Amino acid sequence: MDAHRVVVVGGGILGTMHALEACRRGWEVVHLEADAGPRRASVRNFGLVWVSGRAAGPELDLAVRARELWEQLAAHSPAVGFRPDGSLTIARHADELALMAEAATQPDAAARGFELLDADGVRDVNPSVRGEQLGGLRCSRDAIVEPGLVLGALRVTLEATGRYRWLPRHQVVDVGTAGGGRPVAVDQLGGRHEGSAVVLCIGDRLSGLGGRIGAALAAAPLRKCRLQMLQTAPAHERITTALADADSMRYYPAFDLPGRAGLPEPAATTSEAGMQLLLVQRAAGGLTIGDTHTYDEPFDFAVEERLYDDLRARAEAVLGWPLPPVVRRWAGVYTGVTDDRIYYRTTIDDGVVVVTGPAGRGMTLSPAIAEETWEELTR
Protein backbone atom coordinates (compact mmCIF):
# COMPACT_ATOMS: atom_id res chain seq x y z
CA MET A 1 0.00 0.00 0.00
CA ASP A 2 1.36 3.47 -0.95
CA ALA A 3 1.94 6.02 1.76
CA HIS A 4 -1.14 8.27 1.81
CA ARG A 5 -3.58 9.23 4.45
CA VAL A 6 -4.94 7.08 7.25
CA VAL A 7 -8.04 7.70 9.32
CA VAL A 8 -7.48 6.48 12.88
CA VAL A 9 -10.64 6.08 14.97
CA GLY A 10 -10.22 6.24 18.77
CA GLY A 11 -8.01 8.54 20.81
CA GLY A 12 -6.94 5.96 23.41
CA ILE A 13 -3.46 4.50 23.61
CA LEU A 14 -3.97 2.06 20.72
CA GLY A 15 -5.32 4.73 18.38
CA THR A 16 -2.60 7.18 19.39
CA MET A 17 0.19 4.63 18.90
CA HIS A 18 -1.23 3.72 15.48
CA ALA A 19 -1.29 7.43 14.57
CA LEU A 20 2.30 7.80 15.72
CA GLU A 21 3.51 4.80 13.75
CA ALA A 22 1.71 6.11 10.65
CA CYS A 23 3.33 9.56 10.96
CA ARG A 24 6.69 7.92 11.53
CA ARG A 25 6.21 6.14 8.21
CA GLY A 26 5.37 9.42 6.46
CA TRP A 27 1.59 9.03 6.33
CA GLU A 28 -0.89 11.84 6.95
CA VAL A 29 -3.22 11.07 9.85
CA VAL A 30 -6.76 12.18 10.62
CA HIS A 31 -7.51 11.10 14.19
CA LEU A 32 -11.16 10.92 15.30
CA GLU A 33 -12.29 10.62 18.92
CA ALA A 34 -15.94 10.29 19.99
CA ASP A 35 -15.57 12.19 23.27
CA ALA A 36 -14.28 15.69 24.01
CA GLY A 37 -11.06 13.95 25.08
CA PRO A 38 -10.14 10.30 25.71
CA ARG A 39 -11.53 9.27 29.09
CA ARG A 40 -11.60 5.49 28.99
CA ALA A 41 -9.17 2.67 29.82
CA SER A 42 -6.10 4.47 28.51
CA VAL A 43 -6.34 7.21 31.14
CA ARG A 44 -7.72 5.01 33.95
CA ASN A 45 -4.92 2.45 34.15
CA PHE A 46 -1.82 2.04 36.34
CA GLY A 47 0.58 3.03 33.60
CA LEU A 48 2.49 -0.18 34.12
CA VAL A 49 4.66 -1.32 31.25
CA TRP A 50 4.46 -4.83 32.62
CA VAL A 51 6.82 -7.39 31.16
CA SER A 52 7.03 -9.65 34.20
CA GLY A 53 3.67 -11.41 34.01
CA ARG A 54 3.47 -12.08 30.28
CA ALA A 55 3.11 -15.62 28.92
CA ALA A 56 6.32 -17.20 27.67
CA GLY A 57 6.76 -17.06 23.89
CA PRO A 58 5.11 -14.56 21.50
CA GLU A 59 3.41 -12.56 24.28
CA LEU A 60 6.65 -12.02 26.17
CA ASP A 61 8.48 -11.22 22.91
CA LEU A 62 5.84 -8.58 22.09
CA ALA A 63 6.08 -7.09 25.59
CA VAL A 64 9.87 -6.90 25.42
CA ARG A 65 9.65 -5.19 22.01
CA ALA A 66 6.97 -2.82 23.34
CA ARG A 67 9.09 -1.85 26.33
CA GLU A 68 11.99 -1.07 23.99
CA LEU A 69 9.65 1.12 21.90
CA TRP A 70 8.32 2.91 25.02
CA GLU A 71 11.86 3.78 25.97
CA GLN A 72 12.55 5.17 22.49
CA LEU A 73 9.28 7.13 22.50
CA ALA A 74 10.10 8.60 25.88
CA ALA A 75 13.39 9.92 24.52
CA HIS A 76 11.36 12.07 22.07
CA SER A 77 8.38 12.71 24.36
CA PRO A 78 9.74 12.85 27.94
CA ALA A 79 6.33 14.07 29.17
CA VAL A 80 5.01 10.49 28.94
CA GLY A 81 6.87 10.04 32.23
CA PHE A 82 8.66 6.77 31.43
CA ARG A 83 10.51 5.44 34.50
CA PRO A 84 12.48 2.17 34.27
CA ASP A 85 11.82 1.48 37.96
CA GLY A 86 11.08 -2.24 37.73
CA SER A 87 8.70 -4.00 40.08
CA LEU A 88 8.67 -6.15 43.19
CA THR A 89 6.13 -8.88 43.89
CA ILE A 90 6.07 -9.50 47.62
CA ALA A 91 5.84 -12.95 49.27
CA ARG A 92 4.29 -13.28 52.73
CA HIS A 93 4.01 -17.11 52.70
CA ALA A 94 6.63 -19.76 51.96
CA ASP A 95 4.54 -21.22 49.11
CA GLU A 96 4.42 -17.84 47.41
CA LEU A 97 8.19 -17.54 47.65
CA ALA A 98 8.54 -21.08 46.28
CA LEU A 99 6.52 -20.13 43.16
CA MET A 100 8.69 -17.04 42.72
CA ALA A 101 11.81 -19.22 42.97
CA GLU A 102 10.39 -21.47 40.28
CA ALA A 103 9.64 -18.50 38.00
CA ALA A 104 13.14 -17.12 38.56
CA THR A 105 14.70 -20.31 37.18
CA GLN A 106 12.64 -20.54 33.96
CA PRO A 107 14.56 -20.16 30.68
CA ASP A 108 12.99 -16.72 30.02
CA ALA A 109 13.68 -15.32 33.51
CA ALA A 110 16.54 -13.18 32.18
CA ALA A 111 14.30 -11.65 29.47
CA ARG A 112 11.94 -10.56 32.26
CA GLY A 113 14.79 -9.38 34.47
CA PHE A 114 13.66 -11.71 37.29
CA GLU A 115 15.69 -11.89 40.49
CA LEU A 116 14.60 -13.71 43.65
CA LEU A 117 15.21 -11.65 46.80
CA ASP A 118 15.11 -12.48 50.49
CA ALA A 119 13.47 -10.08 52.97
CA ASP A 120 16.62 -7.94 53.33
CA GLY A 121 17.07 -7.88 49.58
CA VAL A 122 13.51 -6.55 49.19
CA ARG A 123 14.17 -3.77 51.69
CA ASP A 124 17.44 -2.86 49.94
CA VAL A 125 15.71 -2.52 46.57
CA ASN A 126 12.66 -0.77 47.98
CA PRO A 127 13.08 0.73 51.47
CA SER A 128 9.38 1.72 51.49
CA VAL A 129 8.43 -1.96 51.95
CA ARG A 130 8.35 -2.18 55.74
CA GLY A 131 5.54 -4.72 56.23
CA GLU A 132 6.05 -8.35 57.18
CA GLN A 133 7.43 -10.31 54.24
CA LEU A 134 9.63 -13.28 53.43
CA GLY A 135 11.13 -11.98 50.22
CA GLY A 136 10.06 -11.11 46.72
CA LEU A 137 10.54 -11.31 43.01
CA ARG A 138 12.13 -8.34 41.35
CA CYS A 139 11.45 -7.67 37.69
CA SER A 140 13.90 -5.08 36.44
CA ARG A 141 12.25 -4.93 32.97
CA ASP A 142 8.95 -3.51 34.27
CA ALA A 143 8.48 0.23 33.84
CA ILE A 144 6.01 3.01 34.56
CA VAL A 145 4.43 5.73 32.43
CA GLU A 146 1.95 8.44 33.44
CA PRO A 147 -1.49 7.53 32.05
CA GLY A 148 -2.82 11.03 32.71
CA LEU A 149 -0.09 12.58 30.55
CA VAL A 150 0.80 10.03 27.86
CA LEU A 151 -1.94 10.74 25.31
CA GLY A 152 -1.52 14.51 25.44
CA ALA A 153 2.26 14.22 25.24
CA LEU A 154 2.10 11.95 22.23
CA ARG A 155 -0.37 14.25 20.47
CA VAL A 156 2.10 17.13 20.88
CA THR A 157 4.71 14.94 19.15
CA LEU A 158 2.19 14.09 16.43
CA GLU A 159 1.20 17.70 15.85
CA ALA A 160 4.87 18.65 15.43
CA THR A 161 5.03 16.41 12.33
CA GLY A 162 2.63 18.76 10.46
CA ARG A 163 0.87 15.67 9.08
CA TYR A 164 -1.63 15.15 11.90
CA ARG A 165 -5.18 16.37 12.48
CA TRP A 166 -6.94 15.69 15.83
CA LEU A 167 -10.74 15.72 15.75
CA PRO A 168 -12.38 15.15 19.14
CA ARG A 169 -16.22 14.93 19.37
CA HIS A 170 -16.28 12.93 16.14
CA GLN A 171 -17.91 9.55 16.68
CA VAL A 172 -17.61 7.18 13.76
CA VAL A 173 -20.87 5.35 13.10
CA ASP A 174 -19.99 3.48 9.92
CA VAL A 175 -17.24 2.88 7.38
CA GLY A 176 -18.19 2.87 3.72
CA THR A 177 -16.44 3.07 0.39
CA ALA A 178 -15.69 6.27 -1.51
CA GLY A 179 -15.00 6.71 -5.22
CA GLY A 180 -12.03 4.62 -6.30
CA GLY A 181 -12.82 2.04 -3.63
CA ARG A 182 -11.08 3.96 -0.83
CA PRO A 183 -12.52 3.49 2.66
CA VAL A 184 -14.35 6.38 4.27
CA ALA A 185 -15.26 6.75 7.94
CA VAL A 186 -18.62 8.41 8.50
CA ASP A 187 -19.14 10.38 11.72
CA GLN A 188 -22.34 11.05 13.70
CA LEU A 189 -23.02 14.29 11.81
CA GLY A 190 -22.56 12.68 8.41
CA GLY A 191 -18.98 14.00 7.99
CA ARG A 192 -16.93 11.75 5.70
CA HIS A 193 -13.24 11.09 6.38
CA GLU A 194 -11.51 9.34 3.53
CA GLY A 195 -8.14 7.63 3.54
CA SER A 196 -6.14 4.81 2.02
CA ALA A 197 -6.86 2.99 5.26
CA VAL A 198 -9.18 3.28 8.25
CA VAL A 199 -7.88 1.81 11.52
CA LEU A 200 -10.49 1.49 14.26
CA CYS A 201 -9.09 1.38 17.81
CA ILE A 202 -12.37 1.69 19.65
CA GLY A 203 -11.50 0.05 22.97
CA ASP A 204 -14.56 -1.25 24.78
CA ARG A 205 -17.13 0.67 22.66
CA LEU A 206 -18.05 -2.44 20.75
CA SER A 207 -21.63 -1.45 19.87
CA GLY A 208 -22.82 1.64 18.03
CA LEU A 209 -21.09 0.98 14.72
CA GLY A 210 -23.24 -0.09 11.81
CA GLY A 211 -22.81 -2.25 8.74
CA ARG A 212 -20.10 -4.86 8.39
CA ILE A 213 -18.05 -3.48 11.28
CA GLY A 214 -20.95 -3.68 13.70
CA ALA A 215 -21.68 -7.23 12.54
CA ALA A 216 -18.01 -8.27 12.84
CA LEU A 217 -17.73 -6.81 16.33
CA ALA A 218 -20.92 -8.51 17.49
CA ALA A 219 -19.40 -11.89 16.58
CA ALA A 220 -15.85 -11.15 17.76
CA PRO A 221 -14.27 -13.27 20.54
CA LEU A 222 -14.12 -10.35 22.97
CA ARG A 223 -15.31 -9.73 26.50
CA LYS A 224 -15.16 -6.76 28.82
CA CYS A 225 -13.70 -6.55 32.29
CA ARG A 226 -14.38 -3.85 34.89
CA LEU A 227 -11.81 -2.86 37.53
CA GLN A 228 -11.92 -0.61 40.61
CA MET A 229 -9.00 1.72 41.31
CA LEU A 230 -8.03 4.45 43.78
CA GLN A 231 -5.42 7.12 44.18
CA THR A 232 -4.02 8.61 47.36
CA ALA A 233 -2.62 12.02 48.17
CA PRO A 234 1.18 12.24 47.69
CA ALA A 235 3.21 9.92 49.91
CA HIS A 236 6.05 11.52 51.84
CA GLU A 237 8.66 9.24 50.33
CA ARG A 238 9.73 8.10 46.89
CA ILE A 239 8.75 4.47 46.29
CA THR A 240 11.51 3.04 44.17
CA THR A 241 9.62 0.25 42.35
CA ALA A 242 6.07 -0.67 41.40
CA LEU A 243 4.66 -3.21 43.87
CA ALA A 244 2.42 -6.27 43.61
CA ASP A 245 1.22 -8.78 46.15
CA ALA A 246 1.43 -12.52 45.60
CA ASP A 247 -2.24 -12.79 44.59
CA SER A 248 -1.13 -11.27 41.27
CA MET A 249 0.59 -14.60 40.55
CA ARG A 250 -2.84 -16.26 40.45
CA TYR A 251 -3.65 -14.36 37.24
CA TYR A 252 -0.47 -13.61 35.30
CA PRO A 253 0.37 -16.42 32.85
CA ALA A 254 4.12 -16.23 33.61
CA PHE A 255 3.28 -17.94 36.91
CA ASP A 256 1.28 -20.76 35.38
CA LEU A 257 3.85 -23.21 36.73
CA PRO A 258 3.47 -26.33 38.90
CA GLY A 259 4.08 -24.31 42.09
CA ARG A 260 0.94 -22.24 41.48
CA ALA A 261 -1.16 -25.15 42.76
CA GLY A 262 0.64 -24.77 46.11
CA LEU A 263 -0.44 -21.15 46.67
CA PRO A 264 -2.45 -20.67 49.88
CA GLU A 265 -6.24 -20.82 49.58
CA PRO A 266 -7.39 -17.35 48.43
CA ALA A 267 -9.55 -15.20 50.71
CA ALA A 268 -13.26 -15.17 49.80
CA THR A 269 -13.12 -11.56 48.50
CA THR A 270 -10.08 -12.39 46.39
CA SER A 271 -11.94 -15.15 44.54
CA GLU A 272 -15.24 -13.33 44.33
CA ALA A 273 -13.86 -10.02 43.02
CA GLY A 274 -10.65 -11.22 41.31
CA MET A 275 -8.52 -9.09 43.62
CA GLN A 276 -4.80 -8.46 43.66
CA LEU A 277 -2.64 -5.58 44.80
CA LEU A 278 -0.82 -3.44 42.26
CA LEU A 279 0.63 -0.19 43.51
CA VAL A 280 2.39 2.49 41.48
CA GLN A 281 3.60 5.85 42.61
CA ARG A 282 2.71 8.67 40.26
CA ALA A 283 5.40 11.16 39.28
CA ALA A 284 3.60 13.71 41.48
CA GLY A 285 3.79 11.40 44.53
CA GLY A 286 0.27 9.95 44.83
CA LEU A 287 -0.20 6.19 44.86
CA THR A 288 -2.38 4.49 42.24
CA ILE A 289 -3.73 1.31 43.81
CA GLY A 290 -5.92 -1.51 42.45
CA ASP A 291 -7.49 -3.76 41.42
CA THR A 292 -10.55 -5.95 41.06
CA HIS A 293 -11.91 -7.89 38.05
CA THR A 294 -15.58 -8.32 37.15
CA TYR A 295 -16.81 -9.84 33.91
CA ASP A 296 -20.59 -9.99 34.39
CA GLU A 297 -22.40 -7.37 32.33
CA PRO A 298 -24.20 -5.07 32.79
CA PHE A 299 -21.58 -3.69 35.16
CA ASP A 300 -22.45 -1.93 38.40
CA PHE A 301 -22.64 1.84 37.89
CA ALA A 302 -21.14 2.45 41.37
CA VAL A 303 -17.84 1.52 43.00
CA GLU A 304 -17.95 -0.73 46.07
CA GLU A 305 -16.38 0.51 49.28
CA ARG A 306 -15.73 -2.94 50.78
CA LEU A 307 -13.37 -3.70 47.87
CA TYR A 308 -11.52 -0.46 48.59
CA ASP A 309 -11.21 -1.53 52.24
CA ASP A 310 -9.55 -4.73 51.00
CA LEU A 311 -7.20 -2.85 48.65
CA ARG A 312 -6.15 -0.39 51.33
CA ALA A 313 -5.49 -3.24 53.79
CA ARG A 314 -3.36 -5.06 51.21
CA ALA A 315 -1.32 -1.95 50.47
CA GLU A 316 -0.75 -1.20 54.15
CA ALA A 317 0.25 -4.82 54.83
CA VAL A 318 2.96 -4.61 52.17
CA LEU A 319 4.15 -1.09 53.00
CA GLY A 320 3.85 -1.46 56.77
CA TRP A 321 2.74 2.15 57.14
CA PRO A 322 -0.63 3.93 56.88
CA LEU A 323 -1.59 5.10 53.40
CA PRO A 324 -2.06 8.80 52.73
CA PRO A 325 -5.76 9.71 52.39
CA VAL A 326 -7.57 8.46 49.31
CA VAL A 327 -8.34 11.39 47.02
CA ARG A 328 -9.73 9.74 43.89
CA ARG A 329 -11.70 6.55 43.09
CA TRP A 330 -12.79 5.25 39.71
CA ALA A 331 -13.65 2.17 37.72
CA GLY A 332 -12.35 1.34 34.27
CA VAL A 333 -13.30 -1.17 31.61
CA TYR A 334 -11.07 -2.93 29.13
CA THR A 335 -11.76 -5.42 26.37
CA GLY A 336 -9.89 -8.70 26.09
CA VAL A 337 -9.83 -11.59 23.65
CA THR A 338 -11.45 -14.83 24.77
CA ASP A 339 -9.33 -17.10 22.56
CA ASP A 340 -5.57 -17.60 22.64
CA ARG A 341 -4.68 -14.46 20.66
CA ILE A 342 -2.78 -11.69 22.42
CA TYR A 343 -5.12 -9.04 21.02
CA TYR A 344 -7.80 -8.79 18.34
CA ARG A 345 -7.01 -7.45 14.90
CA THR A 346 -9.27 -8.12 11.96
CA THR A 347 -9.48 -6.76 8.42
CA ILE A 348 -13.10 -6.04 7.60
CA ASP A 349 -12.64 -4.71 4.06
CA ASP A 350 -9.67 -3.71 1.99
CA GLY A 351 -7.85 -1.15 4.15
CA VAL A 352 -10.35 -1.28 7.04
CA VAL A 353 -8.89 -2.77 10.18
CA VAL A 354 -10.22 -3.11 13.74
CA VAL A 355 -7.66 -3.39 16.56
CA THR A 356 -8.77 -3.91 20.14
CA GLY A 357 -8.84 -6.53 22.91
CA PRO A 358 -5.36 -6.45 24.51
CA ALA A 359 -7.05 -6.71 27.93
CA GLY A 360 -4.97 -5.60 30.93
CA ARG A 361 -1.82 -5.35 28.82
CA GLY A 362 -2.88 -2.68 26.30
CA MET A 363 -0.84 0.15 27.79
CA THR A 364 2.22 -2.10 27.75
CA LEU A 365 1.81 -3.59 24.29
CA SER A 366 0.36 -0.65 22.36
CA PRO A 367 3.53 0.53 20.54
CA ALA A 368 4.38 -3.01 19.43
CA ILE A 369 0.78 -3.71 18.38
CA ALA A 370 0.80 -0.55 16.24
CA GLU A 371 4.06 -1.67 14.65
CA GLU A 372 2.52 -5.06 13.79
CA THR A 373 -0.60 -3.45 12.29
CA TRP A 374 1.49 -1.22 10.06
CA GLU A 375 3.66 -4.11 8.96
CA GLU A 376 0.49 -5.93 7.93
CA LEU A 377 -1.12 -2.89 6.27
CA THR A 378 1.95 -2.07 4.20
CA ARG A 379 2.87 -5.64 3.29
Ligand SMILES: Cc1cc2nc3c(=O)[nH]c(=O)nc-3n(C[C@H](O)[C@H](O)[C@H](O)COP(=O)(O)OP(=O)(O)OC[C@H]3O[C@@H](n4cnc5c(N)ncnc54)[C@H](O)[C@@H]3O)c2cc1C
Ligand atom coordinates in the same frame (compact mmCIF):
# COMPACT_ATOMS: atom_id res chain seq x y z
C1 LIG B 1 -8.25 0.07 35.55
C2 LIG B 1 -7.36 -0.40 34.47
C3 LIG B 1 -6.00 -0.62 34.72
C4 LIG B 1 -5.16 -1.05 33.71
N1 LIG B 1 -3.81 -1.10 33.93
C5 LIG B 1 -2.98 -1.38 32.89
C6 LIG B 1 -1.58 -1.31 33.07
O1 LIG B 1 -1.09 -0.89 34.11
N2 LIG B 1 -0.78 -1.71 32.05
C7 LIG B 1 -1.29 -2.14 30.86
O2 LIG B 1 -0.52 -2.54 29.99
N3 LIG B 1 -2.62 -2.10 30.63
C8 LIG B 1 -3.47 -1.74 31.60
N4 LIG B 1 -4.81 -1.71 31.39
C9 LIG B 1 -5.33 -2.01 30.05
C10 LIG B 1 -5.20 -0.81 29.13
O3 LIG B 1 -5.54 0.37 29.79
C11 LIG B 1 -6.09 -1.01 27.90
O4 LIG B 1 -5.82 -2.27 27.30
C12 LIG B 1 -5.84 0.08 26.88
O5 LIG B 1 -5.94 1.35 27.46
C13 LIG B 1 -6.84 -0.04 25.74
O6 LIG B 1 -6.59 1.06 24.89
P1 LIG B 1 -7.58 1.36 23.70
O7 LIG B 1 -7.02 2.51 22.96
O8 LIG B 1 -7.85 0.10 22.95
O9 LIG B 1 -8.97 1.69 24.40
P2 LIG B 1 -9.59 3.04 25.12
O10 LIG B 1 -8.64 3.58 26.06
O11 LIG B 1 -10.93 2.59 25.55
O12 LIG B 1 -9.70 4.02 23.90
C14 LIG B 1 -10.65 3.87 22.89
C15 LIG B 1 -11.06 5.27 22.45
O13 LIG B 1 -11.83 5.17 21.26
C16 LIG B 1 -12.91 6.07 21.36
N5 LIG B 1 -13.95 5.53 20.48
C17 LIG B 1 -14.62 4.35 20.63
N6 LIG B 1 -15.50 4.18 19.63
C18 LIG B 1 -15.37 5.26 18.83
C19 LIG B 1 -16.01 5.65 17.63
N7 LIG B 1 -16.97 4.89 17.06
N8 LIG B 1 -15.66 6.82 17.05
C20 LIG B 1 -14.68 7.60 17.62
N9 LIG B 1 -14.05 7.27 18.77
C21 LIG B 1 -14.40 6.11 19.36
C22 LIG B 1 -13.29 6.04 22.82
O14 LIG B 1 -14.04 7.19 23.19
C23 LIG B 1 -11.93 5.97 23.50
O15 LIG B 1 -11.40 7.25 23.77
C24 LIG B 1 -5.69 -1.31 32.40
C25 LIG B 1 -7.05 -1.10 32.15
C26 LIG B 1 -7.88 -0.64 33.16
C27 LIG B 1 -9.33 -0.42 32.86
